[in-house]
Amino acid sequence: MTVRQRRLVFADPGEAAGLVAFLGRLLRWEKNAAVRIQAGGGVAAVFAKPARFEVLAVLTGRLLEPVELDVTVSAGELLEGVEEKTETVTVPSAVTGPPWAGVLPPKGGWQAFADVPPDAVRAVAAAAVGEFRERAEKLGVGQRNPTREELDALAEEIWSRPLGRTELPLRAAHAAHALGFLRGKEPVSLLRAGTWLRLRTPYGSVVVRRLGERGSGLSVTPV
Numbered sequence: 001m002t003v004r005q006r007r008l009v010f011a012d013p014g015e016a017a018g019l020v021a022f023l024g025r026l027l028r029w030e031k032n033a034a035v036r037i038q039a040g041g042g043v044a045a046v047f048a049k050p051a052r053f054e055v056l057a058v059l060t061g062r063l064l065e066p067v068e069l070d071v072t073v074s075a076g077e078l079l080e081g082v083e084e085k086t087e088t089v090t091v092p093s094a095v096t097g098p099p100w101a102g103v104l105p106p107k108g109g110w111q112a113f114a115d116v117p118p119d120a121v122r123a124v125a126a127a128a129v130g131e132f133r134e135r136a137e138k139l140g141v142g143q144r145n146p147t148r149e150e151l152d153a154l155a156e157e158i159w160s161r162p163l164g165r166t167e168l169p170l171r172a173a174h175a176a177h178a179l180g181f182l183r184g185k186e187p188v189s190l191l192r193a194g195t196w197l198r199l200r201t202p203y204g205s206v207v208v209r210r211l212g213e214r215g216s217g218l219s220v221t222p223v
Contacts, residue, residue, distance in 0.1 A: 006069075006090065006091040006092075007067075007088060007089065007090055007091065008037075008039060008044050008063060008065075008067060008069075008088065008089040008091065009063060009064040009065045009086075009087060009088050009089075010044075010061045010062065010063065010064065010087040010088075010089075011042075011061075011062040011063055011064040011087075012061065012062055012087075013087065015061040015062075015087060016082050016083065016084045016086075016087045016088070016089065017084050018059065018061075018203065018204075019046065019059060019061070019082055019089065020079065020082050020084060021180060022046070022048075022057070022059050022179065022180075022204065023035070023075050023076075023078060023079040023082075024079065025050070025178070025179055025180070026048050026050055026051075026075050027075055027076055027079065029050055029051040029052050030050075030051035031076070032074075032076075033048065033050075033051065033074075033075040033076070034048075034072055034073065034074060034075060034095055034097060034098055034101065035047060035048045035072070035073060035075045035078060036048075036070075036071070036072045036073075036097060036101040036104070037069060037070070037071055037072075037073065037078075037091060038069065038070050038104075039063065039067045039068065039069040039070075040067070040068050040069070040070075041066075042062060042063050042066055043060055043061070043062055043063060044060065044061055044063055044067070044069075045058055045059070045060045046058070046059045046060075046078075047101070047104055048075065049098070049100045050175060050178070050179065052178070053171060053174065053175040053178070054159075054171060054208075055171055055172055055175045055206050055207065055208050056100065056104070056105065056206070056207045056208070057175065057179055057181075057204060057205070057206055057207075058105075058204060058205040058206075058207060059204045059205075060204075060205075064087075069091065071091065071094045072094060072095055072096075072097035072098075072101045073091060073092045073093070073094060073095055074092060074095050077092035077093075078091065078092055080092075105193065105196045105198065105207045106193050106194065106196065108193075109193040109194070110191040110192070110193045110198060111191060111192055111193065112189050112190065112191050113166070113190055113191065113192055114166055114189075114190040115187040115188065115189055115190070116163075116164070116187060116188045116190065117185075117187060117188070118182045118183070118184065118185065118186070118187070118188050118201065121163070121173050121176065121177070121182055121188050121199075122177055122182050124163060124164070124170065124173055125170070125173045125174045125176075125177040125182075126177070128158050128159070128161075128170050128173075128174060129174065131158060132154065132155065132158050135154055136151060136154060139151070139154070158170065159171035159174060163190075166190055167192075167197060167210060168190055168197050168199060168208070169197075169208060171208065172197070172199045172206045172207075172208050173199065175206045176188075176199050176201065176204070176206045179204060179206070180203065180204075181199075181201045181203045181204040181205070181206065182201060182203075183201075183203055184201075184202065184203070186201070186202055188200070188201050189201075195209055195210050196208070196209060196210075197209070197210060
């Protein structure tokens with residue numbers, strides 16, 4: 001029987017620890033970060049929009065007890081409710097959600113179109129970060145500091161580039177690397193569903209719109 005409650009119990013060891021690490025990164029970038037939790041069908045998904053990235057990050061985990069839940073909460077309060085030893089999460093009271101929380105990627109209909117080695121994705125992300133830093137330094141040659149507009153334009157140029165021959169923008173690879181999703185040796189799966197593109201690993205996913213839909217790009221501060 002499926003119940004409605006404010007407590008999640010993960011079925012697999014280590015899921016609570018992964019959630020703690022994920023929330024910790026979000027709070028490091030934005031102390032007032034919010035996340036949206038959706039639970040149903042034996043699975044819980046935590047959605048977030050990291051402050052330094054124009055992407056959605058998704059963490060999923062199987063549940064030991066079936067729960068129906070859809071709520072936006074404070075990331076800090078959620079972190080306080082995680083018990084790693086028992087793999088449980090006490091869900092705090094709802095908060096007013098940010099605009100992004102009202103538009104989430106689809107649950108189904110995803111089609112894989114490529115698998116990429118995680119080492120290759122990490123290397124591309126690191127090279128892009130290095131290029132950003134080098135070119136940002138050149139903008140500030142002499143006594144002048146680069147303007148915010150110059151840095152934003154540079155960031156948009158770099159992070160909007162596609163990952164290899166795929167449609168996935170580099171901002172997704174950068175975010176996945178910064179969030180710790182590119183660990184291990186298992187291939188990184190690239191998927192699409194309608195106007196959405198997704199980079200999926202065993203440790204989490206990063207979701208973005210297609211390149212044709214221009215966003216504001218990543219924050220100008222690289223990881």
